[in-house]
Amino acid sequence: MTDFTSKKALVIGGSRGIGAAIVRRFAADGAQVTFTYSGSHDAAQALAAETGATAVRSDAADRQQVVDVVAAQGPLDILVVNAGVAIIGDPLTFDADEVDRMIDINVRAPYHASVEAARRMPDGGRIIVIGSVNADAVPFAGAAAYALTKSALQGLGRGLARDFGDRGITVNIIQPGPIDTDMNPAEGGIADIVKPFLAIKRYGRADEIAGLAAYLAGPEASYVTGAFHTIDGGFGA
Numbered sequence: 551m552t553d554f555t556s557k558k559a560l561v562i563g564g565s566r567g568i569g570a571a572i573v574r575r576f577a578a579d580g581a582q583v584t585f586t587y588s589g590s591h592d593a594a595q596a597l598a599a600e601t602g603a604t605a606v607r608s609d610a611a612d613r614q615q616v617v618d619v620v621a622a623q624g625p626l627d628i629l630v631v632n633a634g635v636a637i638i639g640d641p642l643t644f645d646a647d648e649v650d651r652m653i654d655i656n657v658r659a660p661y662h663a664s665v666e667a668a669r670r671m672p673d674g675g676r677i678i679v680i681g682s683v684n685a686d687a688v689p690f691a692g693a694a695a696y697a698l699t700k701s702a703l704q705g706l707g708r709g710l711a712r713d714f715g716d717r718g719i720t721v722n723i724i725q726p727g728p729i730d731t732d733m734n735p736a737e738g739g740i741a742d743i744v745k746p747f748l749a750i751k752r753y754g755r756a757d758e759i760a761g762l763a764a765y766l767a768g769p770e771a772s773y774v775t776g777a778f779h780t781i782d783g784g785f786g787a
């Protein structure tokens with residue numbers, strides 16, 4: 551439990567999975583939360599009704615929509631950029647436009663959202679981006695394009711931490727391992743490939759990522775910045 555009373559938070563990509571868990575956690579801890587979604591209208595409305603958060607449709611693949619939705623919030627205490635997609639498989643068969651769209655969502659949106667938020671963020675604000683353990687390790691084939699997007703976030707985190715550090719604004723990257731969501735179900739999908747790499751022999755839960763996000767957004771993490779926080783059940787150990 552972190553006291554986020556009077557804190558204003560925006561979660562980019564909050565309708566499902568890890569983003570929804572972060573919305574739930576921040577709202578339960580007292581924050582005034584807005585989250586964006588793109589395709590999952592019903593899930594977004596249900597989450598808004600459940601938590602009291604505000605849902606706004608905004609496509610993270612569209613730079614102007616990203617900038618506009620962040621600017622519309624005014625001064626934000628906390629920005630979380632969670633929206634992401636994963637194209638996993640044989641790169642020789644990928645649709646190049648889909649790969650570019652993934653780069654738009656996974657790389658360009660976090661950059662533009664973070665910079666736009668920093669324009670108005672008060673001193674001591676928090677920027678958190680959801681990366682992946684695949685930024686550091688790619689122990690199976692088919693993840694090159696996805697991994698490149700998550701590795702890029704490490705440069706973003708290092709650089710923006712320097713840009714905004716004199717204002718006490720921290721910039722951190724959370725790097726989950728396998729987390730049970732629509733993107734990466736604990737059964738089926740790529741689960742059989744990744745499970746042997748886990749030290750803790752289960753998939754992680756979205757609320758476990760939300761707990762780390764709450765710590766990084768809270769007052770105890772005021773000296774933590776420009777860092778990558780792996781939470782992966784030992785996947786990369």
Ligand code: NDP
Pocket residue numbers: 562563564565566567568569570586587588589590591608609610611632633634635636655680681682683725726727728729730731732733734
């Ligand atoms: P899900 O597919 O379960 O959820 C993705 C979320 O991102 C949804 O709320 C979705 O909203 C939103 N989103 C996707 N595209 C867009 C878009 N164009 N505009 C706005 N929102 C968008 O994924 P996870 O919860 O598993 O993943 C969340 C993040 O965590 C991603 O960045 C992912 O790369 C990362 N991650 C996940 C891991 C895992 O094992 N699950 C491991 C490592 C990292 P909507 O449906 O409304 O479009």
